Amino acid sequence: MSSSFDKYQKRRLISSYFSVALSIALVLFLLGLLGLLVINAKKVADHFKEQVTMTIYLKDTAKDVEIKQLEKSLAMADYVKSTDFVSKEQAAESMKAESGEDFMDFLGINPLKNSIDVHLKADFVTSEKLDVISKEALSKNFVDDVNYDNDLVNLMNDNVKKISFWILLISGLFTLIAVLLINSSIRLAVYSKRFTIKTMQMVGATKRFIRRPFIWRSVKLGIVGAIIALIGMAVVLYYVDKMFPELTLLNNPVLLAGLFGFVFALGILITWISTFFATQRFLNLNTDRLY
Structure with missing residues (x-):
């Protein structure tokens, strides 16, 4: 009976970790695609301008x-x-x-x-x-x-300015949403371990000692999620470049490497910060309020 319960708990734990990693991967993937759009927006606009x-x-x-x-x-x-x-x-x-x-x-x-x-x-x-x-x-x-065609030139330049503004605005908004979604997933994962946190604290474990395994586990999930997101970004970038070779999307490897590195670092940074504050909240919470 105990063995079955342990297996059930283990499956639930794995499922929880998988959900968190998948959530991180999806959010970072969409954020990465938006980043690709931002860094290639001028190149795409220039391509259409040069058709005039x-x-x-x-x-x-x-x-x-x-x-x-x-x-x-x-x-x-x-x-x-x-x-x-x-x-x-x-x-x-x-x-x-x-x-x-x-x-x-x-x-x-x-x-x-x-x-x-x-x-x-x-x-x-x-x-x-x-x-x-x-x-x-x-x-x-x-x-x-x-x-x-002077009218076409004016229309094209006006639209490029408007599109650039909205891309930057949406990028900032989406970055904020990405941080909130990943933070929410991490908080839910830590919430399920709130009694374990409080038990460790009651037997004399320091806050730093209690936080360490939670942070390390979340960082590993962030790394897994970031790697999945980067693979998805690479696949999309490859096929878009294959379909529209005139855009030369792969001609700036330094900028692309910077974007991929940013997405990877963001996955680690957000999970680290989110886990730190989530565990800190339960460490400072009164035992009565855990319920």
Whole structure:
């Protein structure tokens, strides 16, 4: 009978530890994913900004040497990521493919112009900087026009600012929630041992001696939970990078290592602090109030 009861108690204890470790793992996993979002938010925003195209239309009188010189100067400019020359024939073929009709059959001529598509670096995709770059290109006598979607640029920059603000706000809120949830799980685990704590105290054990095994056990659960969370983060990061390689999520290993280290340390720190204060509460509690 006693053996069955001991086995039952052991199963309950293991189940309790498993629940605490799983709770810690889930909270740290979600916090880690939010951390990945925070550190890659600028990279994602920059990726979309760099998809904005500034098109420089060239006059029909533009000489090949002038076009080549312009391409070379653009390639060397610190604000340009890439350039692509599009001849009027290529532009006509693209328009024909999109519309399904050959407009040259009606017009008899190709009214399109040779152009250079310019993809700018993200830091230069603002209305002010695009206006300066546009005026610089128009100052050349063989450039006919410069075109870009100014409304899209303004909308994109406004949305990036709003999203960045909310990400930071949610990150702070979620960190607080994570601390409270882990603290609650640890307090419940310590609460189930409140009579053991008080019994040890009554036979003369010091507070430090009583706290030590509880803290060490919670720290081990924190380590287990953190490792599970880190494995989950690594799997998600791997598959997202595989699906969107253009985001180059794995190109900053130092920052990623810092985030993983932060999540691991947080798992240990929160469990240590939570257990310390939880055991301290029951150590200072009167025996009558244990019930």
